[in-house]
Amino acid sequence: MHTVSRPLRWGMVGGGEGAFIGEVHRWAACLDGHYQLVAAALSSDPERNRRSGMQLNIDRLYDDYHHMAQQESEREDGIQVVSIVTPNHLHADIAITFLRQGIHVICDKPMTATMEQALELKQVAESSPAAFLLTHNYSAYPLVREARHLIAQGRLGKIRSVQVNYVQDWLTADLERQGNKQAGWRTDKSQAGAGGCLGDIGTHAYQLACFMINAQADTVLADLSCWGEGRILDDEANVLIRFNNGAKGHLWATQVAPGNENNLSIEIYGDQGGLRWQQENPNELELSLFGEPTQRLTRGAGYLSDSAKSVTRTPGGHPEGYLEAFANLYREFSDCLNQQQSDSLLPDIYDGLQGVAFVYAAVNSASRGNVWTSLNEFMQTANT
Amino acid sequence: MHTVSRPLRWGMVGGGEGAFIGEVHRWAACLDGHYQLVAAALSSDPERNRRSGMQLNIDRLYDDYHHMAQQESEREDGIQVVSIVTPNHLHADIAITFLRQGIHVICDKPMTATMEQALELKQVAESSPAAFLLTHNYSAYPLVREARHLIAQGRLGKIRSVQVNYVQDWLTADLERQGNKQAGWRTDKSQAGAGGCLGDIGTHAYQLACFMINAQADTVLADLSCWGEGRILDDEANVLIRFNNGAKGHLWATQVAPGNENNLSIEIYGDQGGLRWQQENPNELELSLFGEPTQRLTRGAGYLSDSAKSVTRTPGGHPEGYLEAFANLYREFSDCLNQQQSDSLLPDIYDGLQGVAFVYAAVNSASRGNVWTSLNEFMQTANT
């Protein structure tokens, strides 16, 4: 049985009416009872903020996040942690504001809209006593943890090849021209940042690959497309990757592939074996040792590692899904904050930096005619 | 956005350390924030009760559920609803105790261990102002709701044939002889009731079939097996069914089929079409209209009915699982209690009665040499 402490006092910025990811964060935080939502600035539109606050029974509602950070830090019962679920361009300033008040930050991805913001945020985070969690939720599925464990143990041998695909279809239609708010900001460079599909889902796919093989990209070569009429940000990307452990890879991200909802999948091959995992059927992991029958590992099974078991709630065959994985991040972060756990697999500021550098390198590769481009080039800029 | 009311004051009987289903109920109740656990009698073993209560931060811990029902009903801030997650033989007395105090009851299945208990509970429930929910959680998956909707709309034509299977493997080994508590009470007639596998999972499968086609069994013919050494309760059952809408069916339930975790699946065929659904991959529903390509309906899609959409949290491709479905029952029950919802699909006392009668009829059929046996025979006993 999971030991229950007093819940953390928790705040939220963004996530008002009609937002998708804000509600996901609330479910994820709620599932284990480790967080209690007591303060929020749910929308920059005062009327929408007010309406959303009433629906959610928020005790302390703020129109402005600066104000919120200030006041909460002064209260004895002020929030201990805040979640940021706004469009990308606001992440950096909000995170910096709360970190400077010593309030822990849970931030949606991509970490920031620009590399400059990412580097500034990194500096602030490094000098703050408060902790930072980036919600790359897919890395918290039990069988994703198992995959990382199997690879770390050398079960696949030396890793040679990675294929990771993140395939959606919702932007096949030009929703941003039909008033869809979710599509609107994601296709708007001033809010989304340099990458469209790259930032929105490509960063997830990239993080998933890096997480599983415990490596990062040295260089990428990207071919980007803007299929939707009038779009200036990519809605499809094919990215060749060279990892710093010698592996090569290909990442395909698209939001215009009819028949795909949230089809994130990955295949990894080494000189001894391979594995395959699909987010839409997350309770199975295929493991192939060369020359042997492929095995179907299932979440909840006794033969899995502690790494998988520690993020497993229900027995095998009782499917866990997206919210449970998301909730794992919340639970592990609260455990960290309560110092019950030290050696964490949680995505942090450096994963965020990687993600933004990945977007930058891919966009630059494409604009320069699809040439190999180093991620370091972008991450070191601010150090000069 | 889901409107959030003040959470219901909630209690639990059973569900201490090591219990599986008690923890499931807590997650399910927690997910939407509609319930706050404030009182409990977690175990009949005082020390285990105390330890469990501390871990769960229970405000008011009781050693005895009679005491709990009495005291809570007298408090102004007493619990409004209680969940019963004990072995089967205790369900009836606990439920009756709380219903008589006007406290709403959420009860795990099978409703009772004996038909006599079921009929007594029915009478108490009918005369109580308090409501009763039986947690046949599988009927709350969005695509199970869609299946019922499609059939009700006549999309399959006249229903001819149902095949429902609930296949597990955990009792392949004689766990009850190795001190496994879960296996222990489920294979003990005095705690589980007349049915082993039949009661534990057969009742779920039967309810799922009835729910989808909106009909009930007139008669059943059952072949039961006790494969595990020394077992006196069935661990496998093949049951032929004749439904009161003219359909015929077969139900296969087993807990000794290696390679199956919680593999509940159903196929339903009418003279115009058929559908197939599997609990372990619950976000898909196959629909076949005769002569046309089979369609794969997916949870979250725009083309689904309101019946499915009303129990859907996340967009398509973000898999929902067992806990979300279980939580749907909790959310809908709280909505009912708050009178926000009237026309409910929630399993109630009559579904519970059906389930126990199903077990009785199957056991009697088997003991009399596999002959057709009416369910009514058992349900009417107490009326005389």
Added chain:
Amino acid sequence: MHTVSRPLRWGMVGGGEGAFIGEVHRWAACLDGHYQLVAAALSSDPERNRRSGMQLNIDRLYDDYHHMAQQESEREDGIQVVSIVTPNHLHADIAITFLRQGIHVICDKPMTATMEQALELKQVAESSPAAFLLTHNYSAYPLVREARHLIAQGRLGKIRSVQVNYVQDWLTADLERQGNKQAGWRTDKSQAGAGGCLGDIGTHAYQLACFMINAQADTVLADLSCWGEGRILDDEANVLIRFNNGAKGHLWATQVAPGNENNLSIEIYGDQGGLRWQQENPNELELSLFGEPTQRLTRGAGYLSDSAKSVTRTPGGHPEGYLEAFANLYREFSDCLNQQQSDSLLPDIYDGLQGVAFVYAAVNSASRGNVWTSLNEFMQTANT
């Protein structure tokens, strides 16, 4: 490389224009080049026979199979083997006619329309020097052979439970009333025999189960349905089975389940493991040893038994299908006739007898109110 002998001189009775199974037999015989079609009586309708004979370039075309058997047996270059692909009621007389001339017989299933015919044919076959092959083609898939091998080796432990389903949809519509010849004779008791769906596909399913576990039914209890308007033969059957090795089973056969084409599948469970196989995806076999990850065995893999390898043509991943499996029977039969092979797994006259007895027992069980019925009862009749 497969050694090629001079092809056998081969004849066919039935299988003219519009016939399905006749053409299948020709492909199957042709694939390995072991048979050369030189004589035939393709239809009892002289004009159709003539037309079909021309299209197939048949050297010696007969209007009458008695005539054909007589003449061919007198020629020095007469046929060595004949295939019977007529409606069921003719199988017995044709087979007897050719066997009496010493010509080997390949006969489609069910072996005969009546038990009387089956028993007479058995006596003739036992006293004839000619060989008899019954084309239960599904038993010749490589992974079906592997399944039998694994079970014989005890990999599943003691067999407890069998579920075998053969599910089609083509008779959902009343095709026999629309002039469909295939549907016409299969729903006509005078041509099909006592069983409808039972004889047409139920016998395949029953043979597959018996083949895999190397056992036979002692008794069956059957529930039959005639859903199609005006049908007098079953178009759906649920049959409970008790095998002579102590296992229990359930067989579901239907031809009115929309969305299923030729969906034959089987699951077998023992006290150590289980396996699952589907005819529509025949190049995979799932093997589950209790407590271990399920393994996906694939046709062509190096780890398979010689039993599977001996009927494998192409490497793994180059899918083999229905015709290849059917052709395996033809090739093995020619090898037997050429005495290259002795210990054969080929279905013979006794499998045929079993199949007809299965149909009879099931039909009798149903007509007597769904009671357990012995197969022996029918097989022994003629011995008296």
Added chain:
Amino acid sequence: MHTVSRPLRWGMVGGGEGAFIGEVHRWAACLDGHYQLVAAALSSDPERNRRSGMQLNIDRLYDDYHHMAQQESEREDGIQVVSIVTPNHLHADIAITFLRQGIHVICDKPMTATMEQALELKQVAESSPAAFLLTHNYSAYPLVREARHLIAQGRLGKIRSVQVNYVQDWLTADLERQGNKQAGWRTDKSQAGAGGCLGDIGTHAYQLACFMINAQADTVLADLSCWGEGRILDDEANVLIRFNNGAKGHLWATQVAPGNENNLSIEIYGDQGGLRWQQENPNELELSLFGEPTQRLTRGAGYLSDSAKSVTRTPGGHPEGYLEAFANLYREFSDCLNQQQSDSLLPDIYDGLQGVAFVYAAVNSASRGNVWTSLNEFMQTANT
């Protein structure tokens, strides 16, 4: 019923003992009875040739293909068509030799080892009365034909994106160092040509994509790997493609991905819909029209196009496989030669040229640092 003509007199070069593809060609040719193997030069090793010839009952066995072409062309009953199933570097000279004698040629892929050979062969073929078939067998699966038909009809809208993968694992181990003949010549540049994995399977994948969308690559950008120790030819390739219809694509071919046997798969997306097909499960085609449930089209169904039906042998649910698809090429080619068919989808000399140019462009792209490289550059060389 398929009309059967007198079989074509048929010869074979290559395909002796231990060869895989030679035996496939013999099965494919044999299945429909349109070809009769009467002459062959099965191996350049006289003893192996003799032994193989005896096993196959070859009437006229030659040690030398020049001799064979000469003699057969002079006989009245000489072969009408020859199949070439040698290592790649011999294809061109053999094909030219027979074409010059007016004998039709069926040639395995890739068409030639070098671009020079391809261009010379093209010139000879264009001036010969004899016909040329390149056995890109995957384009002859019924549902591949259906996919091409659906796209041609505009069901997917304007094609945007293609992902085609051909994934094997057999070269994970260094088989060429262990005396494996198949691995030996395929990893030997002097026999295989410029491409390793690219030539062996990449050309199939490229042709499949081109066939389905009825377009060709303008340019490619390739990243090649040689993972196996000591290999100088690629055993894995990631190739970005820009098609001449405006679509973009990615092709992944590898022979070192454990757990994959012959896993060729393709996904194609347009602005109205998408489709997905897998060679290892070839009897299904997924079709997704944006906003509607994905449909599973199945081989043999009544709703398919004539294009699919014309290469379909058995009803739905009776799986057809690799040999049947391969045989479709043979049957259609014989129909062409018998002038029963004019508007053919058969792969010809120009497809062969495309394939070799694809390999050349990819190899050049990789060697020049992964830059976009035009296929035309190579196809036009010889015209100067």
